[in-house]
Structure formats: structure tokens, C-alpha cells
Amino acid sequence: MKRDDLQGIRGLAIGAVLAFHFFPKWFPNGYIGVDMFFVLSGFLMTMIFGSKPITSDSVYLFYFRRAKRILPLYLLIILIGKLSLLKTLNVHFLGSILVFLVFPNTFISMNMDSAWNSIFLYHNMAEHSDNNMYFKMLNQAEDIFTHTWSLCVEMQFYLLAPAIFLLLSFCTNGTMLAGFHLIIIITSLGNHLLSTEQVAFNSVFCRVWQFLIGSAVFFLSNELIDLDTKVNKYTELLLEEQTEHLNSDEEKEQEEDDDLEVIFSKPRQNLPRPPLYILLWTSLSFLIFLSFAPWTIPASALRITSTFLSGMIILTGTLLFWCTLVTFHIVSIWFIGRFMFTSNITMGINFWLYLSFSQSPYLNHSKKWYLKLGKQETLFMILLFYISIVLIVLKKEEIANFVDKMKHGHEEELVNKVHSRFDNVSLEQAIILNKKWAREEYKNLVIPNCYPNKTEHGFCEFDKTNLTGDMVVFMVGNSLTPNLGSLVYKTFKNHAKRMYKYSNSYCEILTVANEKRCRKAHETYEEQVFQKLPDVLFMLDRPDKLRRPLNGPVENDDIFKEALTTLRKYENNVKRKIYILHHTLLPPSSIIKVCESLFKVDYSYLNGLHRQEELVKKCPKCELIRISDILFNGNQTKSYDEKTKLGYYYDGLHITPFAQNLILPLFQKISDNFH
Template identity: 30%
Template sequence: MSEITVTRSVQKRKDLQGIRGLAILSVLAFHFYPRNFPNGYLGVDQFFVLSGFLQCMLLSKNFEKPLLSILANFYARRLKRILPLYILMILLILVALHTVFPTSSIVQNEASATKALLFVSNRQHTDEENYFEKLNMAIDLFTHTWSLSVEVQFYAIVPVIFLIGSAMKGEWRIGFYGCLCAISSIYHFSSSPDFAFNSTLARIWQFLIGMITYFQFVSGSNNDGYSPIVTIEDGGEIRDEAVKNVPTSLENFTKYFFLAPMVCIAFCPIELSPNCLRPIFTVFTGIIMFLSIDDKVLGHKFLTYLGDISYSLYLVHWPIVAYAKMMYEDNEYAHAACLFLSILLAVIIYETFEKWYLTSQNAHCAIVTTILIVFCVLLIYRSKIDDAEIETIENVTVATEVGKQVGNHRSYAKLDGVTDGMTLFDAQKRNMYWSMYDIYIDEMNEPGCVRDFPHPWCYYTPDYAFMLTRHIAVSEPLDTPGVVHNDTKYQEMVTRLKRMLPNIKKKLFIMDSFPRVDENKVNWIVPDLRSGKSMEEISFGLYERDDGYEIGRMRHAALVEECGPKCELIDILTLLRNSTTGQLQYFDNRGLSYFTSRNHLSAHGVELVRPLFSDICDKL
């Protein structure tokens, strides 16, 4: 480019690293303490602006070279920066998934890992994936990779945008980028919030703000006390050759006039509208990048080092957040310890692997990255390989043959594939299989069953309805101990029942309350049996004894009494009670669990309750 010349002295842009440091701090605050810092997600918007600045800088550096050289250098530099650590973190998360996290998380996260490897984590979820999110039991360990997907997808179009803009001069160039910025921002704010959040096209305007900032920075350097400059990327840091004069009081005031409200908003405990904050944050970030050269606050060692480790910290922190939420919920001390662990791991990764590959030859990075990808693929498909082995074991294959018509009834094959000769080893594989695949198990879905109706169920006014959902709120404490009919939640149950009954012609069946299984202990049934623990001892700790199911049963009993003959309870508690010991037992004497680690009935549990439901259906 004619405005850009190369000189020899190189100075690190510490202020930009400081902006990165503030951005990652706000993201960490939002993920670890979302109630206290609900606006911290805006740090990702700052990353997009910084990325636009950096991409424009790299393309400008090689502008005088042939087109293929420009593209080759750009993609080689960006992929070398992103891929090795990104793929390593995917591999480490997959290892943790199979060793630390519950089995119920595996299937969802294997699919998410595949999307992360392909940089499509930002695509909209299917109904089935959204269902998993509603279950809120299997946390997606790759959620945070959506922003990397947006950035890498932008790499595909940024050279075209840059080359068209570079063919223009001065105000025409800024006008071109400004028009694209306006179109993308209109698209962003006219789209649904979820789509706008994840769409690359709806995020282009933020990258363009960074590009406009770079061009203004370059053009201003010749008119505002700068020597001719060129900026380069060095180990993930942004360096330039500009040597600015000492800033005036007015310049300092202007700079902090924009910086101070950004910091206050990012760490404000009150949630504010993203439609207002996002454009403010994006534009203010560009302005600060333009004004903050040699700034002592943003160039402070603490902030710049946070900026240095920001990439490692961003990639490593989310799986730790997920683990903290799953294991410790609202324990602030545990979350603080996990935050410290995230920073410690990020420092170790940055000082070892990240620094090493950034200074290595491209060929070495390519070899390491390829090896890491191979291991990721093997881990992703590990469970599928194991499941294929299960299906080939004699007498363990899940029965899938079509049932036969017998009189007015249809006989169905057993869903669980359980046989009399099964060992504890077989039981362990079955339990893990049921927990891993849960609603994904094809054998649990009879061909022809309708999963989604085009209208609400009441539109069809069915003869019979079954309410099998176990509402946790039903088991919450009564307003007054022992008094049901004046209870607030009971009155809400009655109100909803009265809305439902006119839409049901004959009868409503309601699942009665029973203790929830401790989802973290389902896959320990067989190991505990092998270690010599008695069935009574295992059963005692397998379900949540204080989940208030007795109160739920009191409310249900009162509800059915008020409803009259049109309502009937379905009680599976008697099926779960050991007739000899009188104790609740959520597995059989072979170690086969009646529940998955998602608190659903397993295929074996469905077989347990099948006679009960068959009897109900026979009487209809």
C-alpha cells in the first residue's frame, strides 16, 4: 500500500494487549459469576474488533506482493496462530470428557467436538440439541468455540473485502467499509437475538470497525507526530513501529472518557440491553485502539500479560466452568478455586506449548496439528467403536425386530437386550450405553411414533392423556407443614388441572412422585458391587433421600381426590421397592440399572414398568 512503508525499529503495542486483558477478564467474570457480572459477554465483541485490526494489518503488510502470496501468507499466519493450541484443547477436553465428566455428557459433547473441529460451532442448534439444553444435565464443553468459528469463517471473506477496499483511496475506502458495516449491523439488529449472536454475517460489522481503525491509524500516523509505520504480528502480540509524541491532557481525557464507561459497563452487576451495549462497546473499542498508543494504564504489566495468555485462558476456562457448575453449583469458594486453576493452566500452556509453536517452523506446526487432529477423531469415535463391539456380543445385542400381531394386541421386542446369562461386565456396558445415548437410542423409538405434533395436544381433545413429567416443584416444601389444600403450589396445580380436563374426554393418568436417582452414582453400581458392597448399601446412597417426594405424593393424592374419577395416579414406587428388604432399589441383582444418569428410565427400567402400563392400556 502506498501509505505504508517498512522501517527497522519495532515496538510492541502493549495497549492492545491490555485491551485483550480487559476483554478476557470480563469474559471470565461473566462465565464464573454470571449473576454478578451479567454484561461480561461483551469482552468477546472486543476480541472481534481486535481481530479485524490484526487481519487488516497482516494483509496490508504483503499488499505489494502477488495475490497468491498475500493469501498464502495471511492464511499461514492465522492458522498457525489458531490451530495448534485450539486442536490441543479439543483433545484435552475430550480426554476429560471420558475420564472426569459423567457418561451422560459424552454423546452431546462428541457431536459438539466434531462441530468445533470443523469450525461450525456457531450454527443454530437443531430441536434435538435444544432438547438437551433444556434437560440442563449435559453441559456442552465446547460452547465457547462458537467465537473461534465466527472468526475463522470471516477469514474466508476478509481478503476479498480488503482487496476491494485497498483499490480505493482515502475517504472512498472508509466509505466502502462504512457501507458494509452499516449493512451488516442492520442485518444483526433485525435478526433474532440467537441468530445475530452466532452468525458470521451479522458480526462482520465488528471486524470492520477494527479494519477501519487500522486504516485511520495508518493514515493518521503521517499527520499526527508519527514516523511512517508498519505493524506486524509476533507470537500473537501486535507490534508497530510508530513512535508517538507524549500525549496531551486533552488526548488523555478523551481516551479515558471512552475507556472508563466500558469498564464500568462490563463489570456492572445490573444486566443491560445488549442491543444498546454491543454497538457502544464495538465503536468505543475501535476509538480506544486508535487513541491508546503507549498508554500507561492499558500497557500495565498485569493487563498486558493477561492479554498474552488470553487465547490459552479463553480456551481452557470453559470446561472448568462447566465442571464447577456441574459439581459445585453455587459454591463461591469452589468457583474461585476453579477460576484460579484456569489462570494457572493458561499460564503453563502459554509459557510452554504456545510459545514453542509460535516460534517453530510452519512445517513442524503442521505435523503436530495433524497428529492432534487424528487423536481427536479417534476419541470422538471411540464410543461408537465400543458400541459396535457391544452389538456383536452374543445375547447382548439390542432386539430391534418388528413385533407381531397377536389378536387385538401387538407384541413388542424387549428394548433392553438383557438375558439371563449376563455378567457384571455386561451390566456395566449396558448401563453406560443407556446413559450415553439415552433419548438417542433408536430402539427406544417405535417406528411411526409421532414426536412433534403440529398443534398443541389439547387441539386433538384425546380420549386419554398421560402426564408422565415429574415436576420438581411439586416436591418442594408446603407453605404450612401438613396442610395441602391451602398451599400455593397445590392451588397452581389445581388451576392447571382445570384448564386441562375439558380437553380430555375420558381420563387423565398422572405419574406420582418418587425419589430422584443420584445421577452421579448410576455408573458406580457395578464397580461398587465388584468392590464387595451389598445391594442394600448401594441402594441406600443411589437415590436422593431428601428431594421431598413424599410431599409430592401428598399433593398428587389431594389433586386426584379433587379431580374425581377422571384422574388416576400411576405409581411405579412399588415396582422399585425390594419385596424382601422393603428398601427402594434402582437396579436388579445383576447390576442393571433402571435409570440412566440423566434421571430417565433406562431401557431396562422401561421393561420393569411395561406390565404396569400394559395393564392400564388393557383396561382402556
């Protein structure tokens, strides 16, 4: 039978996580629901292992039950996600479910790698960079398996649990038990606080302390329950007179038996209730406040506080047999669902559909049927899912190409007729090309001859086969670097003997637009360039901070001073030339911005242009690459070519092959004029 107070903790954790994922700006701390689950898991696991001897049979039974409860549904969801990525909706039996999901082809490679990490339960231990940190991945919404990290941490702790509880079994008294918990908690918590943000978030060894808090709560609650229900022993001495009838009715002999000690047991509540209720409700109120607070709280302080508060609620709930939480999880989810519905109709409908489905009788019948399955059927199901997922990962390119050919093969004939210079493009061909470029935007950001080239960002070195020069050329910047990297390679390969590229998502080179998000990326830019000491450096980024309002003379502007200080560092580490991409005004990216542009022209690009021109004046090695002279007509952005109807920008604001063809002569001219 499930305890109502623990169900209440689950309800609070679910409500916090849902609020965080639906409305991260309003509930930025809701992710601590996962920390509550870790504490709860530690408590429940100790109930299984800590209350009885550990044997091979008990360990086997534990792992089988965990695998049966988690793996089939977990693997099924991953399989559905992979099939949706491959867009086999119209040919697969899961199509009726997946028809509501839309994923672009450009996400396939990233998600296949992520799925591989997830099915073998080490997604949290996979190589992490600034570009694939959890919260950054949530904002980008490209990896649909981002959330599997927490289940991977949980399953990895399951592997550690038998060893931990085996050591606990050697603790013969409460002092040893407390000391053992204290040592592991302090060690793991210290590791958590001293590790990098990524390691502290993802590593199971930095999370063990949260599970051990739950374990400590279990043992402490048992001790307190024993103390609370301790019986009072008292003795009554009863003198019983026993008479024995002798042969003679008249003669009676009175004997006095030995004193008899009679023990009466009177259970009572030794611990006062009011302080426990105060502690319980105070902890719960504070935890709810932290979970749904509208401002961001420092992660480490929030995680530590919420973990100990969760332990306190479980402890006091255990002592009080807290029945008032029987509907707490329903109330908390109802509150979040109602808030979502009133704030966003679509999200509210989706939420209530999910809630209705999760409570449907069909789901309950399926659950009962599944729980009755034997070991062989369960293992066969798990094995079948594993084989299916592995085959899809291994054959992802073939499957993706086949599906793409089935869906868009009829368009290829028209596309192939378009000349590389895009002359005489019909309207039908323009529509097909624009759609094709939109589908393949991020795929085209992966430079084919720069290795390793698994993703668009990070470090790579270009193929030396066609490099005929004697210089080191380096490209650095945000996503415009892989976007335009091929142009640099085509035009400067006769000058280079080695050519490198390093890029990072969003963050610009000369300034730090977002301290938390870009400070480390800003420093990494410098490290990568300064290690190679290039002869020629291309700064290919889309600056944001340089566009901000300019008040007064540019020499007194703080943003300009910051950019100039950074540029001086690069100037001292680049031997010959620095090319800086000229800042362009990008097309409106939303309907609201389009409407605003009808009444007001955005001239903020002039601030960036003015700052860039002044920077170049103070840097003898620097030169601007003025692509805005081609893609910008003076008062508003040209989003497409009037004659061919071909777009200049992808949906993600990168430059399309058509626009690259227009600016290629500019890069060639720069190469020809280079001395």
C-alpha cells in the same frame, strides 16, 4: 513487535472469560471478552489488508499464516478431546495428559458430532435447538467442544475479509470509507438485533459489525494520527549577500539573489492529551465494570456497549501509544487467579498450573521450533490431524465398543446371568449393574425404535411395524419422557396406529418454572401435540413448580390456576384420554441434602401431589399414573431395593431398568383398563 495496549485488551478479555467460566454466578457478563476479541481481530486484520494493495500473493500468505497459527493446535486439542471421550488413555501416547480428564461413555455420540462440526469450522452454523444453545450447554457441561463456536466465527470472517477489503480499496476518500463502514455495520447490527437469540449469537453475518468496528477504528486512528502530527510550515526570507572576487582585489560586486524560501518542519501534538486520557480511562473503567459486574445485564445492550467501548480503548490507545498497559494483562489475570485461589483451592491450583505451563520455557522453545516449520511440514501436520479425527468419527462405534469391551468385558458374563425380572441377584452382580446403568444413563434415554433417534430429546415417531391399534398416541414431557417411552410403547402398541414422542430437557408441561429457560419449550410442547391431535396423551415429566409451597385453598393458588389453564388447552385437543405421571419425591442428589434429610423430611412432594389430584378432578379425560405408590414408601424416598441392592434411580435421577421393571405392570394395567 506486539503493541502493549492491544496486549492489555487481550488480558482484560481473557480475565473476563475466565471469570465467567469459573464463576458464572458471580461474573455472569464475562462472556463479552469474546466480543472484545472480535473487535481486536477486525483492527489487526485491517492493519494487514487495509494498509497495502490486495494481491493473490498477499491473500495466499494471509491464509497460510492464519492456518499455520491456528489449525494445528486447534485440531490437536480436538483430537485429544475425542481420544479422552473414547477412553483410550492407557493405550495412547497422550495418556499422560488425558489421565486428568474423565468423560462418561454417554457423551460420545454428541461430542463426535460436535467435533465433526468443529474441524470443518461450522460448529456455529450447525443445527441449534433449545437444548443445545450455548449458555444451556455450558450448564449441562456435556459437549466439550461447545467453545469452538467463536473460533469458527473468526475463521468464517477470514473468508469474508478479502472481499470486504477489496471493496474498501475502491473507497478513494474518507467520506466513502466512512460510508462503506457505516452501511455494513448498520446492516449487520440490524440483522443481529432482529434475529433470534441463537442466530444472533452464532451467525458470522450477525457478528461482522464487531469486526468492522475494529476496522473503522484503524482507519480513524490513522486520520487522527495524521492530524495530530501535522507539521507547521513557516517561511523565512533570507537575504544572502554573495560576493564574487573580481580580477581586481579592490573591486567587489554585491549581488542580491532571489528570495529563498526555506521550510522548517516542527512536529507537534495538535490534539490535547487530557481529554484523550479521560476518554481512555473512562472507557476502560466502564468496560471492566461491565465485564465483572455481579448481576446479569441484557445481552444485546451489553454486547453493543462493550463492542464500542473496546473500539474506543483501541482508538485512544493508538493515539496515545499507551505504554501503561504493558503489564495490564498480567495484572488482570493475576487478579482473577488470586480470586479463584482464595475462593476455590482446586480451581485456583488448576488455574495457576495452566498459567505456569503457558509461561514455561519449554512451551516457548516449542513455539519457536514450530514457527520455523516450512509450508510442507505444516500442511502435512494439518492433514495428519484431519485424517486422524475423521477416522475416529467414522469408526466411533467400533472404537467405543472395543474400548468398553476391553475395560468391562469381564463384567458382561456376570450381567448376562441376571434374569430380566432381576431375580436372585447377588451383591456382586448388583454392584456391576448399578455401575453399568450409571455409565449408560443418557445412552439408554435414546429410544431405539423411535426415529430419528440420534439424541434423547426432540421429536421422533415410533416404528409402525408392531402397532396394531387404530389410535394416535403421543408422549410429551422432559427427560422422563424418553426414560419411560419404551414402557408406553410396549404396553400401548396394541391400541396405536401411530405413536409419537416429543421431549425437552428440564422444562415441565403444565407450568413454566423458569421463564427465560422454559417459555419457548412450554409453547413447543403445545404446538407439537396440537398438530397431531392425539387420541391418547401421556404427560411424562418431573414437575418442579407444582412442588412449591401451597398457601391457602388450592383453588386460589396461582400455580394451580396456571396448570389448570394449560391443561384445559390439552383437554380440548386430545380426543380420549390424558395420563399424567404421578409426582414422586426424588432421592437426595448431594451429600448436603443427605445430611439435611437426616434431620428434616422433605414433604414438598405433597404440594405437587395435592395440585395434581385436584387437576385430575377437574379434568374428566385425565388419570394419574401412580408410580410413586411403588417407588415411595410414605415418608422418604426408596433409592434402592433392600433385597437386591439395585438402584431405582440413575445419577441423573432418571429411572433405572430395575425400577422400570417394577412399574411395568402398572403401565400394563392402565393399557388393559383402557376403553
